[in-house]
Each structure stands twice: as structure tokens, then as C-alpha cells.
Amino acid sequence: MRVLYAVMLLFILAATALVLAFDGKILYGIARQSLAAFHPRVSGTITHSRVVEHRDSDGSTYGFEVRYVHEVDGRRYEGSQYRYGAWHSSNRSAAEDLARRFPVGATASVFYDPESPEDAVLITGVQGMDLFLLMFMNPFNLVLLVGWRGALRVLRDKEEDQLGVFTRDGRVHVRLEGVSALAVGVMALGGASFLSIFAVGFVTGFEPPLAVAVLTWVAVIATGVVFARRQRAKLDSGEYDLILDETTRRLSLPVGPGRGKRLDVPWSQVKSVLLEKSTRKDNEGDMVTVWCPTLVLSVSQAGERNEALVEWSDEHKAEVLVKWLGGKLTPRGRPR
Known part of the structure; x- marks a missing residue:
């Protein structure tokens, strides 16, 4: 189990690094575009303008390639980006619109970084x-x-917390x-x-x-x-909850295996709590194993009946529930 958790953690770390790299690039472009709107502006001249196409096995993507010159404090600079965070896309017409908007020889407004005048764009703001x-x-x-939330819960939470145990109106709820x-x-x-x-x-x-x-x-x-x-x-609404009322010493079992409606059980009828294993077919016809935390109830004439609470595919979680309920309901674990 620890090896599995370690592998999952490594996978999450690798995926996080990759996703954050893309997020960072997008957010960096948005931030630069927003700040550029407040940069000084001068007139520049377009010296190069064309649509570029990149082909690969997935098809073609298109971008806009531009170069322009501008002057700041008598010094000439050449720029080659029309906006920060520009991406190629499959939309050729968008690139063509930019080429028509900024043709060679045209005069355009250039927004430059006052600390680095060579760092400039033609378009500002978020799009x-x-x-x-x-x-x-x-x-x-x-x-x-x-x-990450799941990984942290496994590493941090107590077993009882993993079951989703909580108290409402003086009664203990377990969300099955x-x-x-x-x-x-x-x-x-x-x-x-x-x-x-x-x-x-x-x-x-x-x-x-x-x-x-x-x-x-x-x-x-x-x-x-x-x-x-x-x-x-x-x-x-509590529809899915197993409810333990320690005041009235009764249990309220939700709809579950073999139960079409809630079932109230006196606490005193619970003889033990056990874990049953069951194998059945799923909706696709494949055999699956489920684990059923089960109450062993005493009935009339010294008999007993098993009442399955829920069917889970997670054996460890089912074991945790059996252990926790056993401590609560069986004679040794009953509150005084």
C-alpha cells in the first residue's frame, strides 16, 4: 500500500510540474498584456508582416510573424512581438486579420517597457x-x-476522518x-x-x-x-447516512444492500460487526469484488441476522468502518 501511495505521489508531482508550467505561461502572458496597457506609446513602422504555418502529424497551425522599428529618446529599436503570450492556433483567418491590420510600411502604435524599450508590443490588454x-x-x-486533496487526506487524516464521521443534532452520522x-x-x-x-x-x-x-x-x-x-x-437530508443516536441507543440504517427503505435497529440487538466479501458482476458483465461491513443482529428465539450496511470496492476503508463500528456498538466498546 505504501509503494502504491508513493507511486501516486510521484505521478501527481510530475503532473503538477507540467500543468503549472502551462498555467504559468498563460498567466504570465495575461499579466504582461495587462501591464502593457499602461506603458508609454510611440509610433513605429512595420517592416515585416506575414502569416506563418506550422505543420505536424496533427495538422496545421497558424501564427502571425511581425517586425517593426520604433524610436525612444532618439535611439532606434526593433521589435518582433505583437503581444505577450501569443499562441499559434488552427484558425488561419485570425492570423490573416493581424497581417491585414499590420501590413508592411504601415504606422502603428508601439507600447514599450520604459526600463527596456526593446521590449515592446503592438496590442495590449486581455483578449x-x-x-x-x-x-x-x-x-x-x-x-x-x-x-492533491486525496493524497493529503491519506497522509494527514485519521481513520475516522476518512469515513466522513460527523455529528449533527446530537447524533453521530457516517456517510456511507x-x-x-x-x-x-x-x-x-x-x-x-x-x-x-x-x-x-x-x-x-x-x-x-x-x-x-x-x-x-x-x-x-x-x-x-x-x-x-x-x-x-x-x-x-441524511439520505446516505448511517445514524447512531447514543441518547436513545438506536441505529438508523440507510437504503442499502437488500434494504429498500431506512431501517431502525435498537442498539442492544447488535451482537458484532464483521466484514463480508462478495463477488458479483458489474454493469458491463465483469466480475468485481466488493466488501460489505455487516451488522450481526440478534433476533427472536436466539437467532441472528446479518444486515449489510454498504458495498465498497475499497477493502481498507471497509475494514476501517468495521473496526470503528465495532468499538462503538459491541459490548466492549459501548459508552457507559
Whole structure:
């Protein structure tokens, strides 16, 4: 298990470095573009302007290549970037529009860094493509956040915390099923981002106007919030929770294996808690093994009945639940 955790941690570290490198490049370009709007401006002359094409096994991408000259304090400088963080894309018309906007011999405004006049651009401010690139990276960033959150919980949390044990209205709840509201919100946010990349990209040629990019981000964030709130309301209902009431000494078992509705059990009926192993077919017809934390209940005429609480594929988590419940419910572990 430790080897598996170590491999997972190394993978997360490598993926983090790669994703942060792309995030850094995008954010650096956005920051430079924003600051450039406040830089001094002089007139310059375009000396070179053309559309460039790069071909590879995935197809062709297009970019805009430009050179221009400008003077600052009587000294001549030559620039070769029209904006910070420029990317090639499959949209040839966007590059052609730039070539028409900045033809050879034309006079253009040049925004230069006063501390390094050779560092200059022709276009300032954030564009829709900048936000679109952040949208493209959003699913990757969310996956990393989920991965780091899971890794930190494994390393930091106590076993009881891994079960999601909490107290509400004086009763102890154990969430047996149900994805957290945060996880649902993250999944909805990532899914909406992924779909938006293609929906907006194909319509706009992957060069969306700024207003379209902003509205897309608003819609994506709103989707995540709505799904997270809906899941929070569902979880708050206690539908998935095993509830231990130490005052009335009763258990409330949620819908689960063999139970179509909640089942209330007197605490005194619990003889023991055991872990059962079961093998069955999944929806695709493959055989899978599940682990069932199970209550052994005493019934009339000195008999007993097994009541499975839940089916989990995580054996370790199931063992933790059995150990924790055994300490709570069996005679040795009952509170005085």
C-alpha cells in the first residue's frame, strides 16, 4: 500500500510540474498584456508582416510573424512581438486579420517597457483567447486539486476522518454513500469547461471575442455552483447516512444492500460487526469484488441476522468502518 501511495505521489508531482508550467505561461502572458496597457506609446513602422504555418502529424497551425522599428529618446529599436503570450492556433483567418491590420510600411502604435524599450508590443490588454486558454487548462487544474486533496487526506487524516464521521443534532452520522458537494461541484465545473472548449471553439474558430469568453466562464462557474448546491442539499437530508443516536441507543440504517427503505435497529440487538466479501458482476458483465461491513443482529428465539450496511470496492476503508463500528456498538466498546 505504501509503494502504491508513493507511486501516486510521484505521478501527481510530475503532473503538477507540467500543468503549472502551462498555467504559468498563460498567466504570465495575461499579466504582461495587462501591464502593457499602461506603458508609454510611440509610433513605429512595420517592416515585416506575414502569416506563418506550422505543420505536424496533427495538422496545421497558424501564427502571425511581425517586425517593426520604433524610436525612444532618439535611439532606434526593433521589435518582433505583437503581444505577450501569443499562441499559434488552427484558425488561419485570425492570423490573416493581424497581417491585414499590420501590413508592411504601415504606422502603428508601439507600447514599450520604459526600463527596456526593446521590449515592446503592438496590442495590449486581455483578449478572449487568453481566457479561452485558461478554460482549456481548467479540467487539468481541477484534476490536480482533487489528486492533491486525496493524497493529503491519506497522509494527514485519521481513520475516522476518512469515513466522513460527523455529528449533527446530537447524533453521530457516517456517510456511507454519496459524493461530496465539493467533488460534484468540481466535476461539474470540469465537465462544463471541457464541453465549452469545443462548443465555443468550433463556433469562434478557437479565437473567441472577450465578451464571449467572459460569458462562458460565468456559465461554467455557475454550473459548478448549481450542482454543488444541489448535492449539498441532498447530503444534508441524511439520505446516505448511517445514524447512531447514543441518547436513545438506536441505529438508523440507510437504503442499502437488500434494504429498500431506512431501517431502525435498537442498539442492544447488535451482537458484532464483521466484514463480508462478495463477488458479483458489474454493469458491463465483469466480475468485481466488493466488501460489505455487516451488522450481526440478534433476533427472536436466539437467532441472528446479518444486515449489510454498504458495498465498497475499497477493502481498507471497509475494514476501517468495521473496526470503528465495532468499538462503538459491541459490548466492549459501548459508552457507559
